[in-house]
Amino acid sequence: MNFLRDISCEHIMDSLADGVFTVDLDWNITFFNRAASAITKVPREEALGRKCWEVFRSSICDGACALKAALKAGESRSNRSLFFLRPDGAKVPISISAAPLRDRRGKIVGGVETFRDLSALRLMQKQLDGLYRVEDILSKSEAFQRTLGILPQIAASGSTVLILGESGTGKELVARAIHNLSARAAKPFVAVNCGALPENLLESELFGHKAGAFTDAKKDKPGRFQSADGGTLFLDEIGDMPLALQVKILRALQEKVIEPLGSVAGVRVDVRIIAATNRDLEDMVARQLFRSDLFYRLNVVRLALPPLRQRPEDVPLLARHFIARQNALTGKEISGLAPEVLQVLIRHDFPGNVRELENIIEYAFILCPGGLIRSEHLPENLTESLAAGLADSLAAGSSRALSGSSGRMEDIKRHAARQALERHGGRVMAACRELGVSKDTLRRILSKGTDPSDD
Template structure:
């Protein structure tokens, strides 16, 4: 904007103010910060133009609240430095643009729905609805009415037609979350929908065409479920067109400091707090924890710390008790000479990475 379409230059040339011109700035940590720009002429008492005034207003908090309300997340909202995630990010534009069915596999709390929303928002269907259905949360009858809808009179209290999630997602994307928890009977019903792209509401007499893209997500290994006889092989082949395997957080611990900073920034925006970062000792504690709840658990830990921290850096005393009072990293590794060496090496690597702001210059120094 500043190089090609400067708002202040336009104000000076046209003699009128410009209000709420939106753009973003990039800070030294490569973060995109949304801002609104307002410009006006600066005049003296006689009305002579002395110059111009340009005001930048930080819209980070508004943008974060908008994302919370609309659920519109993009690839930039998922941060990672692991090779596995880099490969997912690399192929994501092709996956999004293909229109094919996608299967996302990963442990609970890894961010599968966030990835599904990113695929939708990168796809040609981005202007149409994104609808998520948790297949493991409802019994078959309720899931059937939720997914396919029903006609008036289909059952007691069905006094009027209700469109299902498939109808609501028309032209857009539907996420079938926890598809591995479906019963055998409902798997057969869903297979027909995926094969023919049609569905019939409860109590209906005619099939309805479904113009939707399907993304399936599960915390199970569906190939193993097929071998064990718990998941239909034909349905597996229908959903396993493009597969993205989301690694758990314990396999990509190099992301923890960066994710912690992202969550701290997010808490600052939503709560209006002023946490400046996290101390090295607290980062070490976070690095040596295995996160059975994955990224969701890390986010909860950071939120806990932000609530207890009065300001400044997050200290160890702000962390939950199981991290604050747990054994030291050396004790966890057994305390022998090899464990001490590995712990010291890990600490040095973390310190050098932090000093170099996780830039590749750290490799040179190491």
């Protein structure tokens, strides 16, 4: 056991996966291990000497501090769950344990706290339960924030809600938040995609059927309306619903009665309807493709969700969120986006909206081993866009740098190529992928300044 004498306590603490920090009796942080720095995103040198509440800004720092209670009682306090705020504004769920620190004579000289990041556990639980709330909808957009600000009132009203927005804007997330804020939160939230099933199956799915209603109906089956009884039924892509079924939906809304296939009697249900579509229902009504009476019955409260291209300020926020989620799910340690990648994402139109951004981050995690997500980790269509944008910006910068000299295009291209090589540590193929040229073309640019568009 002599080798233990050569291992410092600090090295042992730094090898732990849980965060550990200590404070003196004035609440100044005196030790901050590597995991504590990784979880809080606060460098060790910045944490040391600061008050613990300045670093953590947790939900119990205002009077219910577990460490304070442990010091006062002279004994440990274990497994308390709480949130703390990271410097980037993210709320991180953690489980903590606290205990007093004593010197050799047993005198209390400070305290020690260990904490464990519960983000991955909370994420998996949330996905299993579908308990998404307003705070799970991330946006810095003023227009979107105004929408989120009235969700509690909308939820409390019990009124039918129509959510408009392109695919991938988060319509179901908003619908779940309304349900979870409402008096129906303890009852089921049931979602149906009206555009994903043919008409005969959709009718059975929504309203259920009796045994013998059709060939394969061997027993009674309740529909989604009955499954959602007492709760909320989310009708996604309702603009794709056939006209014949719209009559039945209207009756369910007006009379709170449904008729299962093959039944001669109605079934009373108590269901709140939240509908969503990416289509222009008013235009469909004008062209008699959607019933006007159903439209006006649905259009009690209307929420329009802006597409991601109209709120580029949300791209960095959402990207950080998806990176944190993928880190939790995969066990990787991706620290963020390289500056050039962030710029191309902000410029991207995102026809698939937030869902497309999430897919881009998930794809990048497959290729990125750690550190920053760079251009070579992006899908090909974005890599081409990145190359074009970088080439333009480098050319513009080079033009300014070369003003007053010859300013020849060959010099500008050569300068851009050299900078790309420098960024990638001399790796030719990585520079080629960034600039969107072949290896031979890059060589010609470096030697003669040949136009990349020739290749």
